[in-house]
Amino acid sequence: MTDTASKAASKASVGTDRPGRAGAPVALPGPAPRSWRARLLRGATPWLFMAAALALLVTFTYAPVANMIAYSFTDWDGVSPELAYTGVENYGDIFTRPELFQVFFVSLYYLAASVVQIAAALYFATILSFNTRFRNFFKGVLFFPYLINGVAIGFVFLYFFQDGGTLDSVLALFGVDTDRAWLGTSTSANTSLAGVSVWRFMGLNFVLFLGAIQSIPSELYEASELDGANRWQQFRHIIAPGIRPIITLSAILAISGSLSAFEVPYIMTGGATGTETFVIQTVKLAFQFNKMGLASAAAVVLLLIILAVTWVQRRLVPDDKVDLV
């Protein structure tokens, strides 16, 4: 009897076995602690499976964020072994200095660029979802930039925009002699940088859209073709409503991305000539002026702004269930 009980318990401990659960009451005559342990083990099993992932997530995501929030209430300078608790002083500082928020104007460039980016990605995804020649090749070409490291992209495009660099040479091939410093003025520099970010992130949007489009049942296309729908009508009435959640997601990512643009402008201009974004400004506060506390507070504020924007967006465009059929 005890033997069966322990067997049942060990079965239960695997935790995936339905009969094991039924077997648990059988274990009643056996020693009570054992069944208690079995239940505990069973409860713990899913957590054990997740332990590695959770440990990494907590160590590298939540702990640093918690740390950052804690620092935002101090005057820590980034190295000193001592720091003082200053309450909400840093937050007060941020909200009484309007110039800290002026940099968000730069985000408008990136926001405008992301509209272009989403439109282009949608266009390409639609075209390549039909039977286009070389479509796998084009898929690769479009997705490729997203795989490149942002820092590398920064360097590549520095040469691209250089005086007499790639862009100028290519334009010269077409007989256009612009002779302009692409990163020379604030407007030109921001437009160029936003262009780089379109080049970089369009691949991601494209793949998201393509995946969503391909999950639309093919009968719908067939049916619409029988009804005499053209490509535009197919897009308008089948594809667009079919991938609406993904478009919403892309819009959210685009907004949070443009508010927190960093890598490309930081590598290419370092924030010079009016290209400073909020994150670059935060990095400078933290590492140039050693105001780690203030910079942490700025980072928290950015997080809250992004959460707020996302919330507003979700309220304005509710995520309706897609029902094509």
Add this chain to the structure above:
Amino acid sequence: MTTARNGFATARNRFATARSHRTTRRFAGARSGITGVLLAAALLAAGCTGSGASSKGEEAKAPDDPKKVSGTIKVLTHRTDLVQDGTIKKYAAEFNKTYPNVKVEFEALTDYEGEVKIRMNTDNYGDVLMIPAVIKKSDYPKFFASLGGQAERSKKYRFTDFTTVGGKVYGQSPNGGTPGFVYNKAVWEEAGITDWPTTPDEFIADLKAIKSETDAIPYYTNFKDMWPLTQWTSANGSASCDVQANNKLAESDPWADGSDLRVIDTLLYDIVHERLIEKDPTTTNWEGSKPKLAKGEIATMWLGSWAIAQMRAAAEEAGTDPDDVGFMPFPAQKDGAFCPVMSPDYNQAVSIHSEHKEAARAWIDWFTDKSGYADDNLALSPVKGAPMPDVLKPYEDAGVKFIELDQTNAAQVAEIDNASEVGIYKPDYRQELVDLARGARKGSLEDYFADLSKRWTDAAKTAGS
């Protein structure tokens, strides 16, 4: 960028020495107030801020008998190039002739500042290290063992002022340098200029002559790489020939009429405004600028004596005459003499957590006095009375008077600098100045200076309290 750091880091370094006192409370007390249980657990998991509990004020004494010191010491260095080409091992071998029982290991860090700064939150940052610029001067006793009293050390060594806290010296630079213009002699001569300009106006006139007479770019800003712009601040003191120039930053408005920084920044503004610079400053390239100067495509760059060796090397690589690389001081004179500022490179210090402080101290002493490191780098020796390096021979001939700036208010200056977010040793404000001068930013120079002054003086009022 790396190569630049391999040379002197004077600007950064002067900044390093300028840190200040602040009333601080121990973190342990503050923590419970600000975080919940979960947060505290997370903090513990991340284990962030260093302990700070150490034997404060300890001294690393010089050993009496070189044969008796033993132990393995680790030296953190920014000279990745010396470690890679094995030069540093030769120094160690030479050192071992005097100190046979000390084993010296090196660790070269490409991003020296960034990495060491983070490591200094722990106890493990080598036995000997270069003091990172970010460390506040008042924190030196918490991180480093002292090398002795200033009164005594300053008799023998230069630059002791830069690392002195409470009468004790915490670091010693193995070499020093002086800021100045690196220029291509052939180009300047081609433009018909034989004498160094003695005023900013003369300097501008000379650059104009270069522009009209030669094909060279008269002045190269290195705008995109940023740090070359920060070097301009190290001319502070040369414009007025005043050893109190650094102290005055804390006491008065640095951009008031006739003050050093205003003279310096106005010169840079004029150079840019008169279009005496490269066509597109936003895509400049430091590594590429070296051979260009050597070949005479660039006439002038404001850098420092540390750059001479690199420019000569670039000339040899490009197949041009290394002797074409010249060096001249800031165009300002007092009583008929130029007065370039002399300042230290990174200061070497002994970690307070080192288990072999005597051995570490022995290394610093030997490296400063006997290694020949300063000579090898064509740099100024930190030992008083040592002869000038050959590259500065023209300075001797011209009868320049080297000055060392008094560092009494250094900590306060750094505090005001950070509080005001002006960043006189940071690139941002000069990048804005250049943008203003070339019309990429709206506004007048006067307004720009007025804004800097206001931010600086406002911060000065509250700093140090």
